[in-house]
Each structure stands twice: as C-alpha cells, then as structure tokens.
Amino acid sequence: MNAPNQSGWKPEMSRASDDSLNNGPATTTGKRALMLEERLLFEIGRADVTGVDLPEPSADAPNRLGGLDRAEPIGLPGLTEPETVRHYTRLSRQNYGIDLGFFPLGSCTMKHNPRLNEKVARMPGFADVHPLQPQETVRGAYEVINELAHWLIELTGMHGVAMSPKAGAHGELCGILCIRAALEARGDAREVVLVPESAHGTNPATAAFAGYRVEDIPATDEGRVDLAALKARLGPDVAAVMITNPNTCGLFERDMKAISDAVHEAGGFVYCDGANFNAIVGKVRPGDLGVDAMHINLHKTFSTPHGGGGPGSGPVVLSEALSPFGPLPFTARTADGVVHLVEEESAEEFGHSQAFGRMTAFHGQMGMFTRALTYILSHGADGLKQVAEDAVLNANYILRSMEDLLHAPYAASGPCMHEALFGDKGFGGELSTLDLAKSLIDEGYHPMTMYFPLVVHGAMLVEPTETESKAALDQFIAAFRHLAERANAGDETMKQAPYYAPRRRLDETLAARKPKLTWSEG
Amino acid sequence: MRYLPLTDADRGEMLSVIGASSIDDLFVDVPEEARLDGPIRGLPMHASEMAVEKHMRALSKKNLAAADAPFFLGAGAYRHHVPSSVDHIIQRGEFLTAYTPYQPEIAQGTLQMLFEFQTQVARLYGCAVANASLYDGSTACWEAVAMAGRVTRKNRVVLSGALHPHYAEVVRTMAKFTQDEIADAEPAIQPAPDNAGLISRIDDETSCVVVQYPDILGRITDLGPIAEAAHAKGALLVVVNTEPVALGAIKAPGEMGADIVVGEGQALGVGLQFGGPYLGLFAVRDPKHVRQMPGRLCGETVDAEGKRGFVLTLSTREQHIRREKATSNICTNSGLCALAFNVHMSLLGEKGLRALAADNHRLACLAADRLAKVPGVSVLNDNYFNEFTLMLGQDAREVVHKLAAKGVLGGVSLGRLYPGAQRLSQCLLVAVTETTSVEDIEALATALEEVLP
Numbered sequence: 013m014n015a016p017n018q019s020g021w022k023p024e025m026s027r028a029s030d031d032s033l034n035n036g037p038a039t040t041t042g043k044r045a046l047m048l049e050e051r052l053l054f055e056i057g058r059a060d061v062t063g064v065d066l067p068e069p070s071a072d073a074p075n076r077l078g079g080l081d082r083a084e085p086i087g088l089p090g091l092t093e094p095e096t097v098r099h100y101t102r103l104s105r106q107n108y109g110i111d112l113g114f115f116p117l118g119s120c121t122m123k124h125n126p127r128l129n130e131k132v133a134r135m136p137g138f139a140d141v142h143p144l145q146p147q148e149t150v151r152g153a154y155e156v157i158n159e160l161a162h163w164l165i166e167l168t169g170m171h172g173v174a175m176s177p178k179a180g181a182h183g184e185l186c187g188i189l190c191i192r193a194a195l196e197a198r199g200d201a202r203e204v205v206l207v208p209e210s211a212h213g214t215n216p217a218t219a220a221f222a223g224y225r226v227e228d229i230p231a232t233d234e235g236r237v238d239l240a241a242l243k244a245r246l247g248p249d250v251a252a253v254m255i256t257n258p259n260t261c262g263l264f265e266r267d268m269k270a271i272s273d274a275v276h277e278a279g280g281f282v283y284c285d286g287a288n289f290n291a292i293v294g295k296v297r298p299g300d301l302g303v304d305a306m307h308i309n310l311h312k313t314f315s316t317p318h319g320g321g322g323p324g325s326g327p328v329v330l331s332e333a334l335s336p337f338g339p340l341p342f343t344a345r346t347a348d349g350v351v352h353l354v355e356e357e358s359a360e361e362f363g364h365s366q367a368f369g370r371m372t373a374f375h376g377q378m379g380m381f382t383r384a385l386t387y388i389l390s391h392g393a394d395g396l397k398q399v400a401e402d403a404v405l406n407a408n409y410i411l412r413s414m415e416d417l418l419h420a421p422y423a424a425s426g427p428c429m430h431e432a433l434f435g436d437k438g439f440g441g442e443l444s445t446l447d448l449a450k451s452l453i454d455e456g457y458h459p460m461t462m463y464f465p466l467v468v469h470g471a472m473l474v475e476p477t478e479t480e481s482k483a484a485l486d487q488f489i490a491a492f493r494h495l496a497e498r499a500n501a502g503d504e505t506m507k508q509a510p511y512y513a514p515r516r517r518l519d520e521t522l523a524a525r526k527p528k529l530t531w532s533e534g
Numbered sequence: 535m536r537y538l539p540l541t542d543a544d545r546g547e548m549l550s551v552i553g554a555s556s557i558d559d560l561f562v563d564v565p566e567e568a569r570l571d572g573p574i575r576g577l578p579m580h581a582s583e584m585a586v587e588k589h590m591r592a593l594s595k596k597n598l599a600a601a602d603a604p605f606f607l608g609a610g611a612y613r614h615h616v617p618s619s620v621d622h623i624i625q626r627g628e629f630l631t632a633y634t635p636y637q638p639e640i641a642q643g644t645l646q647m648l649f650e651f652q653t654q655v656a657r658l659y660g661c662a663v664a665n666a667s668l669y670d671g672s673t674a675c676w677e678a679v680a681m682a683g684r685v686t687r688k689n690r691v692v693l694s695g696a697l698h699p700h701y702a703e704v705v706r707t708m709a710k711f712t713q714d715e716i717a718d719a720e721p722a723i724q725p726a727p728d729n730a731g732l733i734s735r736i737d738d739e740t741s742c743v744v745v746q747y748p749d750i751l752g753r754i755t756d757l758g759p760i761a762e763a764a765h766a767k768g769a770l771l772v773v774v775n776t777e778p779v780a781l782g783a784i785k786a787p788g789e790m791g792a793d794i795v796v797g798e799g800q801a802l803g804v805g806l807q808f809g810g811p812y813l814g815l816f817a818v819r820d821p822k823h824v825r826q827m828p829g830r831l832c833g834e835t836v837d838a839e840g841k842r843g844f845v846l847t848l849s850t851r852e853q854h855i856r857r858e859k860a861t862s863n864i865c866t867n868s869g870l871c872a873l874a875f876n877v878h879m880s881l882l883g884e885k886g887l888r889a890l891a892a893d894n895h896r897l898a899c900l901a902a903d904r905l906a907k908v909p910g911v912s913v914l915n916d917n918y919f920n921e922f923t924l925m926l927g928q929d930a931r932e933v934v935h936k937l938a939a940k941g942v943l944g945g946v947s948l949g950r951l952y953p954g955a956q957r958l959s960q961c962l963l964v965a966v967t968e969t970t971s972v973e974d975i976e977a978l979a980t981a982l983e984e985v986l987p
Contacts, residue, residue, distance in 0.1 A: 062886030069892035074899040078917035090883015104628035107643035111627025137594025142607040143809030146938040152596025178669035179866040217853035217863035264563040319870025320644035321634035323811030357953030369707025373672035373700040374809025392580035393573035427560040481539035513639035516838035523835035523847040530653040
C-alpha cells in the first residue's frame, strides 16, 4: 500500500548550495522584483491627506456637541485612493490564501470559496438592509435565515437551530448555555463538563466560562473516547460531555450512539463540536447519534471565507429537549407562509418563553447566511454527499501515501475521515514538526496544523478538503515526502526554514517579552 | 459539480492506492445504522450558478434596500458611504481566503494590517492598546464586563439606563451564568442623561460602570465625572461606542478617563448587512491591563535576519494555549471586517474623518430643525452627534409602519427596543449620515406630517 519514493531525495543531497539563489546584488530599494516591502500606513500616510471627497467643514455650522469637541489631533494618517490600493495590494502579496495554493490546515477546512457566494452576499437586498427595519420591508432576509435554518436542521437530523452565534466558539457557548438552562429548568444543578484531551481549546474555555468544572475524558490507544471509562465517570454531577465527531485525530467516534445513550441515562447532555462536519455532511446526521447540541462552522463546512481570521458564523442545531431554551431572536414561519422575527416581545406568542437570553445585538451573520445557503443550493443533496466522500478520499490518499515515511499513530486501526494525523516520531537530529512545517512554506504550501491535537507528540494534522484535484495532491505528496525524508535524516538546513518567504522565522519571544502592539514614532 | 475537481477515474485510482474497493470502505467506522440511506429530505440535486443566483436574487428583491428609500435607521448600525476601493481590497483572494495568521512568515499582509488597525482603533478611542477585533459591539461589551471582573475581582456591574438595550440584554444573559450582579435601569426620557443617578448606584462592590457614548438616545455627556466616581470606588469605567464616526467630532472616551473602551466598528467599511458580520472593537487606556484582554493581539518583532515583522502575541491569554483558564473562549474574530475598517479609515485619514463627522453633524442638525417643525413633533436632545430622539406624541411603532407604507424608512422606535416600556413608546430614534440628502429629510418630514394626526 505504500507509495513509492517519488522524490528521489537522498540524505547526501544537502540543499545548502541552493542558497546561491539568494545571492544576487543588493537592491537600492530593498525590494526584490515582485517582492515589494511595504512600510506602515503611519509611515507613508499624512494627516492632511484624504482619499474621500467631502465638503469642507464650515466654521459657522451649528454645533450641538455639548461642548465636547475633539480638539487634540487624533493621529490618523490618510492616503489617496491610488496610494491606498497600492498599499493593500502590496500587503496582500505577503499573504498565503486558498486562492494561491493548497492549504491543508487540519481542523480548519480550508476549501475553495465560490465566488457566486460573494456576489450574492453583495446584492443590495441583503447587504444594504438594516437589522431593525420594519419586518414588512425585510421578509426576504428572514426567508434566507429561515431557509438556511431548515437545511441545517435537515442535514443534521436535529429539532431546532439557533442562528445568531457569531462563530464556532460563540456557538459552543450557546449550546452549553442551552444545556445549563435546561438543567436549571428541572432544578438540576450539575457541576462538571467532560472534555477529551484532544478537544479544541475552545471547548474547555467555553465550559469553564459557563461556570462548569472541566474534566478530561480518557481516550483509547486507537484515538477514540474510552466508552467504559466514560461510563464509569458519568454520574449526577455531569452536566454534559463535549465530543468532537469526527474527532481531532481524524477518526469517527464509532461508539457515539452508545456514548449518547449513556450520557442521557445519567441525566446529562451531549454537546458535539461540529468543526469537522465536512467529513460527514450528507452521509451522517448527528441527530441520529443522540447529539443534543452541535455548532456548525459555516466558514468551514459551508465555505464562507475565513478572511484572515473571521468573520465566522456558528449556528447551533438543537435536540427537542434543548430547543425550547434557544436564544432570541430567531425566525419562524407561520401557517400563512410568512416568516417572522421572534424577539423578546413576541417570544411567548411563538411558544418560546424559556429562551436563555440573547447572544448578540442582532440576528447573526447574515452575510455568512447568504453565502452558506448559496453553497448548499449549489451542491444540492448529491453534491454535499460528494463533498464528504471526496474530502475523506483525499485525506486517506495522503495518509496512505505518507505512512511509510511519517509516524501515523492511528493508521493501523483503519481509514481516517477528512484529515490525516502524523507525529514527529522518527525525525532525526534535533528536527521538529515546526521545521517540517516551515520547510513546506518554501515548497509553496501553507503548513498543516502543528502540535494539535495535544495527544500526539509533534502532531501534524493534514486536511486536504474536497476542492483539491488529484494532480494537486500528488504534487503536495511528492514535496511532503521529500521533506519527511530530510526530517528523518536529520537535515539541519530545515531548522532555518523558511528561506524564501517574505520573512524568515519571527522572534515570538521578543514580541511577547516587550509587547509593541501599536505604532509610535521613533 | 463545478467545485469538485476529482473525476471518477481519479477516485478509482486513489481508492486503489489506498487499498479500498469502494468509498464505503472509508466509512467503515460509521456504524451501519448511523448512515443516511438516502438523500437529504427535500433538498434538490446540485444546481447551476445561474439557477442559484436567480433564486437568491428573488429573495433579495423582497427586501427594501436602504439605498432605495429615504433612510433614517441607526440604533447601533449606521449607513455610511463605503468607498469602492474598500470592497475591491477585501475581495483580494490573499486577504479573503487566508486563515488566522498562525504562520507569520506567509501572513505578513494580514498581520501588518492588524497592527495598523490596532493603532487606528487605539488612537480613535484615546487608548493605549486595542486588540485585533471581536465579533461585534454587543459581545465586546460583555467581554469588557468580564475583563473588569478579572481586573477588580469584584462582580457587581452598573449599567447605564441609556446603554443599547440589546447590549444590556447580552450582558444580562451572560451574567446569569457567571453570577455577576447586574444593576440596570431604563433610560430617563430627558434632554440630558441622569449621571447623578448613575453615579449614586456605584458602590464598593462595583467592578465596572458601563456607559454608552453617544448614548442610545443620541445624547453626549462628559464622561469625566463618571470616571472619577468609578475610580473613587475602585471600579472601572467601560465606555461603549456604537458610532465610530462620532469620534471624529467629539472627545475620545480614553481622554476622559474611560478604562476600557469597546464598540461597534461596522459604520466604517463594513456596511449594514442586516446585522452581521460586524466588528467588535476593544481597547484599554492603561497598558498594564493588556494581559487581561480577550482576543487576538498582533505585535511587532523581528525575523531571523533582523527585518521588522509582525506576529500574534501574548497568546498565553488565549483558549488554544490556556484552555479552561483563558481570558475568553473567542477564536475566530472579525478579521476581514477589521481590514475593511482599516482600509476605510486609511482612505479617510484624520482630515477625512473630521470632515465626515462634520458633515454628519451638519445634516443631523438640519434634519432636527426641519422635523421639529412637524406639528406634534419635538426633539428631546439638548445635544447629539448624528442621531437624536424625536417625541411624537403617539406610539412610534405604528408610525414607523405607516412611514414604511409610504416608502420611507423613518427610524427606530424605542418601543421595539424596549418592549413593554410604555413611557418610551412615543420616542423615535432618527439617524442622519452623509448618505442622507436634503430631499430625504424633506420626504421624512412630509410623510410624518401626513401620518401624524
């Protein structure tokens, strides 16, 4: 099953001589052809310049600012439009994005962002409407929310959905607060939330925020929840278990239904972290596995762009037991076909008087809803199922093409789901996962997720997604194998990688020791 | 399907490399009974770009876009002209399709932008340090309350009655689970806010006082005395701003002693978008509080060759390192909205921001004067920036619907924001920006004259 050594690399083939590529004459500007260094806005902008044409303020205009006029300079330099476009275009070229190449960041689902979605989100009827417009002027917007809500419920086999959470972690919080509200409604104060060690950091942070004590769920040697140990720990103090399925080791939790049954029997609830829903969308419905709440990262499975760190969107699907406690506002369709926004005032009329409260000022990430709905309708039932299958196929192809060279801790136990997990066991010399990751940058790739999950030493989590072609995967595998061979051989030149990125390794210790978080002169 | 590059031949070859005979072999760990045996109920098969666009366009046409009507809504979301280059820049794939900058060597574009953004926000707010954004103003408001609790180790929160009621509701919701005690009140309907009443509610157990500036009724107040009173009791002053353009005209909260300044950044670059995604701004006046801040922070450093570069820093505050001991559970924030804000603010510069603020204020004064001439209508505020409260002498909610029927989006009724509060039901919040024309103001005045008895 092992792929042949495609790279032909041998340990004696040191790469040090490649540095000759860097040895041209120094340039007077410090730039290198298309590599254009760009100074900060505060170094190129001027206080008396603006790129927007506005009327000159008039001294005799009325002033009703209560004597609180801002007299001191604010310190905000301006640029004209051509300078602005150039400044940001140059900055953009120092960034790696999916549009540039393969971005196998595990657990983050960096798939192609379809441009139709961008076009739709910018339609004036969606982009240029105010959240507090009279309901009769925004029925189409409510219909979008309601239609997306409907498909999310159908895709997950759940009972209800809270649409307002602003990102995955906000959705987790929403789900855990629903659980807490449901427990309190039955007068049941519980103190503990169980979270596996392999979980995203947001899980324990969320549970702790909601006032729970966090305890670990033990895992088996093959990377899954230890059902027997979990059962032994369950009791009247356990409010919920938070499980990621497929889990962060890239494996499906085979015992999910049994886990849910055991938790329910003990009076607790099951929270599922839906970050990895992409692997099973259209194939498996979490509701059928006994899940009570699960957030869906629209910016992962449903392709809304990550934007360099957001915005995200984290609707939470809820079981019948939790739905009555979901937050306000939400949309509801009445028998006459009209979709309404249910707010604090109308909650009782719509039979929703137990809402735990409000997560955010308005109704959620409309700009992400329009994109996600467009994505769902584009793929349809057949396309979504194909998404999951191709994502899983691509990940297994990488797993099996690498396992002879890289330690793959769970490969022996069967196929992975949407991501392949490797560890650094077998690296020679002092080489680490970081070195391999930084070397991938030189090869033109965004590195995989590093050092997560915590349960595997030097973890490397590779998630190809379904939007990569076989040719793209083959090229990546060839480069990845080449680097794995060098790492195993202890090639010390990797310790200085990247060589060819806009920056060499950055001094993170210095940044933290003497924080400089804003620009100042001198 | 146009987004899926694998062909059936590819799939077959790949399965044979894997050693699987069919795709089902890769799903063996999914128990039989958990597998969906048919397609998703009711969901049609895949559809062309053209077909989907048509469906979505039909839905969009059911909404009245702000540009298509005289438009006066504010209350936490403001319509401003966004220069064309903003949207062009945020659609560049290198920004749009990047991830959180975990690999700084190939994310300097995002990181330098965030460093510029943090500096702009800190200066706008009169603070020392701002973070790289939160979800929106309301969640930033809650994060400020939570941070004040960590800093002061106290848990009684005094909310101004004139804090946006949805923000107050988010704080009340979260506080239910953190055992913070919330002291709040409805706004007093009077020309100036009741600062004496607010100050009288601060005691030794108070962790923070939360004040909106300009407040929900559009009033502007000197924050200095509130800051002094809070500090005298060992409490922090948290100031919430929902209209950043105002700070091109009125004093910065940090200048007046605010300890944490948070707000909604949507007005610059982001657009209305029916409530989201928006942009949470978060800043502190005193750099000693940096390590208690929530969210990402971008900092300057050097690379191995000594070149200046930027990284995410002080991450030992954050969930991916600190897990249950993190300062917040936030992970993804509003990166692309921060870019939009950053670009719009760079285009404006101080000169443009001040001119924009002046134009907003000029038009708001014009509108207030004209609307005050409508029989039965009066302006509540002594002072305001670009939003003020009209007293209508009858239920403003009904008036809003009647105005909409005439094609005028006339403002936000306080009755919608404070359901059940009878004394607020006659108040209409009216926001005026540079996008409002004199004709729009006349259209609202005329429509009000027709609608009011």
